[in-house]
Amino acid sequence: MSISRRSFGFGLMALGLGACGESVTSTPGPRATSGLPADLRPVPNAAYDAWVAGFHRRAASSGISNSTLTTAFRGAGYLPGVIKRDRNQTEFKRSLEDYLSIAASDERVSKGRAAYARHRNTLAALEQTYGVDAEIITAIWGLESFFGERRGNVPVISATSTLAFDGRRGAFFEKQLIAALRILQNGDISASRMTGSWAGAMGHTQFIPTSYQAFAVDFTGDGRRDIWSEDPSDSLASTAAYLARNGWTRGQRWGQEMIGSSPTSGNLIQPQPGGPKFAVTSNFRAIKRYNNSDAYAIGVGHLADRIGGAGPLRTSFPPDANGLTKDDRILLQKRLTAKGFDTDGADGVIGPNSEKAIRAYQQSRGLSVTGTPSQAMLRNLG
Structure with a gap:
C-alpha cells in the first residue's frame, strides 16, 4: 500500500480510534502547551540536541533561513510522549459495524447537521468552485476533528523533529519537518500557533505539512492559508481542493448501500462478511486518497448521507465473534x-x-x- 496523507498511522483523533490510543484534544482558541500531558512537553535529550544541530545544516541547504530555524526551534524539544504513542500503535481490527457506530453516531450526525447549517454559504461556494459535495466536505471535517473540536495542540515542530530524530520513519518525518519550516517561512502561521496531532497532522481537517504545501488554499483571501483559524473556511476549502485534484467527479455520488438484488451501478464491495454491501464509484477512491481505508471512505460517505437527511443503513450486521449483536x-x-x-x-x-x-x-x-x-x-x- 502506498503511503497516503494519513495511511501511515495518523489517527482519527475525533473517532477515538486513533493510532495513539487516546485523543490529545483542545478547546477552541489558541493552544497552550501547559494544557498538554506531561509526556508531550519537551524534556532534555542530548542526542536529540545533537541531531537538531546536524539537521539545521541540512535544512539550510534546502533553503530554510537561519531566522526561520531559530524562531521555529525556540522552545521546541524532544517529546517522549510522541515516541510512546508511535511505538504503541496497534493494528486496529474493529469491524465496519463498530467503526460506523462511532463515525456516524447520533451525536456526530447531529453536530454535522448543525455545522452544515452554520457554514451553509461557505460550503455551497466550495461545492460550486471545486465540485465536491458540501456534505462530503462536512463529513471529512467531522471524522478528522469532530467539526473543529479536536484539532490537537501538540507543537508541530517538536512532534515532527522528535519523530525524525527517532529514526523509525526518520526520512518521512524529516520531510514533514522541512515542509513545516517552509510553511513558517512563508508566513502562513507562527511557530507558536502551528499545532496539531502528536504526529503532525494539522487543522480542522488534519493536513500533514507536505499535503498542506501541495493542496492548502487561501479561500478567505487574507493572504494566508490558515487551517488553524477558528474559522474553518480555509481548511474546508483545502479539503475540497485535495479531493478535486485527486480524482473527484462533480455530480457523482460516492456510492450507496445495495439492498437485495437491485442493479449495481459501480463496483460492489462488502467489507464485513455478512454485512451491508456497497456499490462504490470513482469518488469513493478519491476519498481513499485522503485516508487509504475502505472503512474510512464508507464512514465519510455514510456520514455525509446522514448529514444530508438519510437514515441509518438498512442492512443488519451479523453477530460478532462472541455471538452478540x-x-x-x-x-x-x-x-x-x-x-x-x-x-x-x-x-x-x-x-x-x-x-x-x-x-x-x-x-x-x-x-x-x-x-x-x-x-x-x-x-x-x-
Whole structure:
C-alpha cells in the first residue's frame, strides 16, 4: 500500500480510534502547551540536541533561513510522549459495524447537521468552485476533528523533529519537518500557533505539512492559508481542493448501500462478511486518497448521507465473534453500568472502557477475568 496523507498511522483523533490510543484534544482558541500531558512537553535529550544541530545544516541547504530555524526551534524539544504513542500503535481490527457506530453516531450526525447549517454559504461556494459535495466536505471535517473540536495542540515542530530524530520513519518525518519550516517561512502561521496531532497532522481537517504545501488554499483571501483559524473556511476549502485534484467527479455520488438484488451501478464491495454491501464509484477512491481505508471512505460517505437527511443503513450486521449483536452489546453496556460497572456510554462498541468494566464485573463474581463479553454474561446481568 502506498503511503497516503494519513495511511501511515495518523489517527482519527475525533473517532477515538486513533493510532495513539487516546485523543490529545483542545478547546477552541489558541493552544497552550501547559494544557498538554506531561509526556508531550519537551524534556532534555542530548542526542536529540545533537541531531537538531546536524539537521539545521541540512535544512539550510534546502533553503530554510537561519531566522526561520531559530524562531521555529525556540522552545521546541524532544517529546517522549510522541515516541510512546508511535511505538504503541496497534493494528486496529474493529469491524465496519463498530467503526460506523462511532463515525456516524447520533451525536456526530447531529453536530454535522448543525455545522452544515452554520457554514451553509461557505460550503455551497466550495461545492460550486471545486465540485465536491458540501456534505462530503462536512463529513471529512467531522471524522478528522469532530467539526473543529479536536484539532490537537501538540507543537508541530517538536512532534515532527522528535519523530525524525527517532529514526523509525526518520526520512518521512524529516520531510514533514522541512515542509513545516517552509510553511513558517512563508508566513502562513507562527511557530507558536502551528499545532496539531502528536504526529503532525494539522487543522480542522488534519493536513500533514507536505499535503498542506501541495493542496492548502487561501479561500478567505487574507493572504494566508490558515487551517488553524477558528474559522474553518480555509481548511474546508483545502479539503475540497485535495479531493478535486485527486480524482473527484462533480455530480457523482460516492456510492450507496445495495439492498437485495437491485442493479449495481459501480463496483460492489462488502467489507464485513455478512454485512451491508456497497456499490462504490470513482469518488469513493478519491476519498481513499485522503485516508487509504475502505472503512474510512464508507464512514465519510455514510456520514455525509446522514448529514444530508438519510437514515441509518438498512442492512443488519451479523453477530460478532462472541455471538452478540449490536443491540445485545448496547444492552450489556447498560446492564453493566446499572450494576456499578461503568462502561462510559452504551454505543454497542466494546472498547477499552467496556473491557475494563467487564473485567471488574468478572473479578467481582470470581470469574475468569478476560474482558470478553458473552451471551451468558448478558443473561446473568439481567
